[in-house]
Amino acid sequence: MIRLFRRAKPVPVLPEEELARRLADDDYACACCGVKLRAGSGVIYPDAPFGWKNPPKPAPDALYDEGGSEILTENYARRDGDNLLRAYLPIPIRGTEQSVFIGVWCSLKVGNHARFRASQVRGDADKLGEMFSWLYSQLPRLTGPLLTAGTVVPYSGGRMPLYWITDKRHPFRAAQHDGMTASEILELYEQFGRGDMVQHLKT
Numbered sequence: 080m081i082r083l084f085r086r087a088k089p090v091p092v093l094p095e096e097e098l099a100r101r102l103a104d105d106d107y108a109c110a111c112c113g114v115k116l117r118a119g120s121g122v123i124y125p126d127a128p129f130g131w132k133n134p135p136k137p138a139p140d141a142l143y144d145e146g147g148s149e150i151l152t153e154n155y156a157r158r159d160g161d162n163l164l165r166a167y168l169p170i171p172i173r174g175t176e177q178s179v180f181i182g183v184w185c186s187l188k189v190g191n192h193a194r195f196r197a198s199q200v201r202g203d204a205d206k207l208g209e210m211f212s213w214l215y216s217q218l219p220r221l222t223g224p225l226l227t228a229g230t231v232v233p234y235s236g237g238r239m240p241l242y243w244i245t246d247k248r249h250p251f252r253a254a255q256h257d258g259m260t261a262s263e264i265l266e267l268y269e270q271f272g273r274g275d276m277v278q279h280l281k282t
């Protein structure tokens with residue numbers, strides 16, 4: 080017998096807790112393809128600071144001082160008189176003890192930038208303490224003003240520093256303070272053009 084009104088199978092909706100678990104677990108492997116998604120820190124990692132179209136392939140960090148007025152290395156950049164570095168902007172996953180980390184570019188004053196690079200090599204950058212910094216990455220939809228004020232927090236062992244927005248007008252300041260739900264974080268990933276990641280995570 081032909082079933083005339085067969086409906087499409089409803090797509091199962093994952094509970095928030097399961098989405099949060101998959102976001103936070105770096106060992107979580109996609110159910111469809113088995114790839115480890117690293118959805119907590121590997122999703123958004125901009126090639127270059129804001130406004131740098133067609134950036135060159137990054138040089139090793141050790142060549143930064145030899146770069147002249149413009150250079151892009153793996154973790155640093157100098158351009159238009161700005162001294163820039165990579166950092167992770169953490170956003171707590173609401174309802175969990177964990178965070179996701181958005182890769183960003185940000186600035187330091189030239190002296191702080193030099194001190195930071197030297198101490199990253201030694202592995203004692205945590206001794207520098209927090210430093211004032213401008214954000215040089217645009218965050219979609221919740222974008223707020225470009226050149227947002229914030230703080231770079233360095234860590235020991237050469238780990239990536241964290242970036243905390245201090246500008247009260249920037250919507251991400253609230254997100255960093257209060258967290259976002261797992262679903263909101265996945266929406267954010269889609270706005271960053273990472274719908275591919277979101278599909279795998281929801282499968």
Ligand SMILES: [Zn+2]
Pocket residue numbers: 109110111112113114279282
């Ligand atoms: Zn997959």
